Amino acid sequence: MELACERTGDVLVITPQKDRIDAAVAIKFKDEMRALTTDGPERIVLNLALVGFVDSSGLGAIVGAMKQLALGQQLELAGLTPNVEKVFRLTRMDRVFRIHTSVDDALSAPLHAG
């Protein structure tokens, strides 16, 4: 699946270009996230603004993408669309990730939640 990647200062912003992160692409997504984040900066923001649907496999792959980061790296989320936000909320995963309204908000936020 296509993941657009942009480095802004010390932050790597990764933006999936597809509407769905589901069972059909979950493993590929996780593998591509590993390739993009290995040797990357401390802060990585996954921008989900273009993603209208995440199923439980896609959710698992996003959690997996965080678990495979190096020590000291952190994965934050931005731009959750309503249905994606609902899946994170219902599964309590919204408490695990730092979630920003948009990439702009993520970039203006300090490194660690205060």
Next chain:
Amino acid sequence: MTVSASDANVLYLSLSPTPEAVRDAHVRISAWMETRGIDADLRGNTEIVLGEALNNVVEHAFAAWSDTLPEPDAIRLEMRRGETGLSICICDRGDEMPGLALPEGQLPAMSDQTDLLPEGGFGWFLIRELASRLDYYRQNGWNRLDMVIEDTADTAARKPGTG
């Protein structure tokens, strides 16, 4: 995948048990709901529930069928728009549910440690959170799952003649 639509309030689909066919089905179902003006929240809930239910059929009921795939109509779906929401029936010719019962669908245990966070096991939890009147039985080599996705919006306010 085949589609028939003799009644505007009912959608019938039949599909083979592959991730690609499931994805095509989702596109059709979403378009069907949208053209009928179904509330965005109800559409979203239905997409989540159907995503999980159809994935489960493909990944579990047909897990041992890889040699004989794809069966063109091994999964049949009927979706009916009613007064209070959407009634959905999914039938499949795959293997039966373990114990002939639906999974409990408890939320996997959370952890403070990133390494121990769950990466799966959310599917039936999401179905049970968003669907009601779940019913499963097995008959003549078919699984049948019935459920209702309730319209949680204020339906009374949108009905003609009540405002």
